[in-house]
Amino acid sequence: AGCWHSHCTVTSWSNLERILAPEPDGERPEAWEPSTLAGVVDPNAGKVHYLIDGLIPRGELSIFAATWKAGKTLAFYRLLLDYLTGRAVFGKFRVPEPGRVLAFQLEMPNQEDERRFRRLALGAGIYPEEVVGFVESGRLALYNRPPLFLKDERGRSALFQLVEKHKPDLVFLDSLLAAFAGVDINDNSLVRQLFSIAFSPLTSRGITIA
Numbered sequence: 001a002g003c004w005h006s007h008c009t010v011t012s013w014s015n016l017e018r019i020l021a022p023e024p025d026g027e028r029p030e031a032w033e034p035s036t037l038a039g040v041v042d043p044n045a046g047k048v049h050y051l052i053d054g055l056i057p058r059g060e061l062s063i064f065a066a067t068w069k070a071g072k073t074l075a076f077y078r079l080l081l082d083y084l085t086g087r088a089v090f091g092k093f094r095v096p097e098p099g100r101v102l103a104f105q106l107e108m109p110n111q112e113d114e115r116r117f118r119r120l121a122l123g124a125g126i127y128p129e130e131v132v133g134f135v136e137s138g139r140l141a142l143y144n145r146p147p148l149f150l151k152d153e154r155g156r157s158a159l160f161q162l163v164e165k166h167k168p169d170l171v172f173l174d175s176l177l178a179a180f181a182g183v184d185i186n187d188n189s190l191v192r193q194l195f196s197i198a199f200s201p202l203t204s205r206g207i208t209i210a
Contacts, residue, residue: 051170051208052083053094058169059206061199063176073108073174076210078120080172084134085126099169101134102162103142106178110144141166150179150198163202170208 039045051058066072082089086098105113121128134140143162149155163171173179185191199209 050096051099052079052089053096055089055093056170056208056210058208059203061195061203061209064210073105074116074120076172076174077116078124080140080170081117081120081124081126081131083170084139085130087124098139100139100167101141101170101172102166102168103140103172103174104146104148104179105142105144105174106146106148107175108144113142113144138166141168148179149181151181151183151194155179156198159198160201163207168207170210171202172210 049058050056056062064072064076079089080101080103083095084098084101086095088094117131118128121131131140135142141162146158147155148158150159159171177185180191180194183190183194202209
């Protein structure tokens with residue numbers, strides 16, 4: 001079976017498994033391949049390819065930041081519903097192609113997830129059964145409070161294995177603070193290193209992280 005992304009058709013899942021296997025930082029072979037710059041001959045060179053037009057670039061890490069209790073999770077759950085149904089996100093940002101979502105809720109309990117998704121669905125005119133249908137069809141995989149700690153190799157390995165299992169277009173982490181618990185977020189060098197180790201093997205294959 002090939003990779004699920006249209007722009008990764010030459011990538012087999014056996015190759016992806018090898019790429020996503022945890023390795024010391026900088027030892028991924030493709031990380032040391034020089035750029036061909038072949039795209040400079042394309043009149044559309046530099047064009048940003050969006051998972052959600054004008055909002056979330058495809059194959060990149062996007063961070064949604066706000067103060068505590070500002071409604072980040074609620075807003076992003078609504079974004080997920082719009083993305084899964086193919087509606088314009090928040091009624092404004094076009095979804096070129098609905099895809100698959102792997103979500104990690106590292107803070108709130110499962111009953112709060114269910115309450116929020118139900119209320120958001122009803123408010124958007126979506127039957128709650130549709131939300132269940134996304135799960136049953138494999139288009140939405142939501143893990144509630146798993147022991148996912150991305151500062152260590154074991155946690156990153158678990159993430160990579162779940163990506164291989166669910167084949168998502170979008171990986172959602174709520175929150176990055178919880179995913180990297182124990183890390184000094186004021187240490188820019190350390191945060192950059194950890195983000196690179198945890199996310200570059202995914203974004204380099206066209207998977208979007210938010």
